[in-house]
Amino acid sequence: MTKRTAAKHKIDRRMGENIWGRPKSPLNKREYGPGQHGQRRKQKLSDFGTQLRAKQKLKGYYGDLTEKQFRKIYGEAERVKGDTGEMLIGLLERRLDAVVYRAKLVPTVFAARQFVNHGHVLVNGKAVNIASYRVKEGDIIEVRQKSKQLAIIAEAIALTERDVPDYLEVDNTKLTVKFVRTPGLGDVPYPVQMEPNLVVEFYAKN
Known part of the structure; x- marks a missing residue:
């Protein structure tokens, strides 16, 4: 692991x-907490x-x-x-790693942080390797040309467990994302x- x-x-x-809704989460098999006392009744x-x-x-x-x-x-x-x-x-949601994750360019938010840190992402044509970089409405996020063949991207796009939200416009062919608007909780x-x-x-x- x-x-x-x-x-x-x-x-x-x-x-x-199961906070990410992942099918492999251990919570899908056992809903009690970790440790030897995990099966005890939960206190209020x-x-x-x-x-x-x-x-x-x-x-x-x-x-x-x-x-x-x-x-x-x-x-x-x-x-x-x-x-x-x-x-x-x-x-x-305006963090660059969150946008990369939401756009399904990677399978997990942890992978999104690594993906950005390793220099695979451009914002408005410029390389950005800071996961906490804050995107603005109208910004175009794209996968760098030489990174577009990475297997992790195809794996993420094929995931059926989550959909791309409507505050992003994603082109899976060009591997570009437009941050349309800042979302609210709903x-x-x-x-x-x-x-x-x-x-x-x-x-x-x-």
């Missing part, structure tokens, strides 16, 4: 949910526990971001006029319920 696969499975088990979470869990789940979904990275993004969302939870989702095809409002409550109290 690769380190990235182990990380995905560990997060699923910790959250008690406190408000703090519920809010913390919502934050960990959202943070984990985007490749298990560090607390420092996630807190910085939340701080930006908080400073923008409007609903902080919606702004947070919009900022997370636009993002999460396989499980995300609750950014609870993330806002967590940071408001802690």
Whole structure:
């Protein structure tokens, strides 16, 4: 098992949910938590526990971001006029690795980060190798010419477990993606319920 696969499975088990909707998730076979006490009856979470869990789940979904990275993004969302939870989702979905993942150029968000870091992606014709790079509406993201034959791309495009959301326009022939608009929570095809409002409550109290 690769380190990235182990990380995905560990997060699923910790959250008690198949947060990416992957068919190979261990949660498809056993729904109890990890460790020798995992099958014990789950205790009701406190408000703090519920809010913390919502934050960990959202943070984990985007490749298990560090607390420092996630807190910085939340701080930006908080400073923008409007609903902080919606702004947070919009900022997370504008990350370049998230766009690459959503466009089905790679099979997982972990692979998306590596794909960007290894220099396989252009934004508006310029090479960008920073996974956290924030795309803007109208930006064109494409796979670099010499990377278009990578097997991982064909594997990802063939996946049936998820669809490309309508805030992206994808050309699978040219391997280009247009970031049409910044999505809100209701636009993002999460396989499980995300609750950014609870993330806002967590940071408001802690």
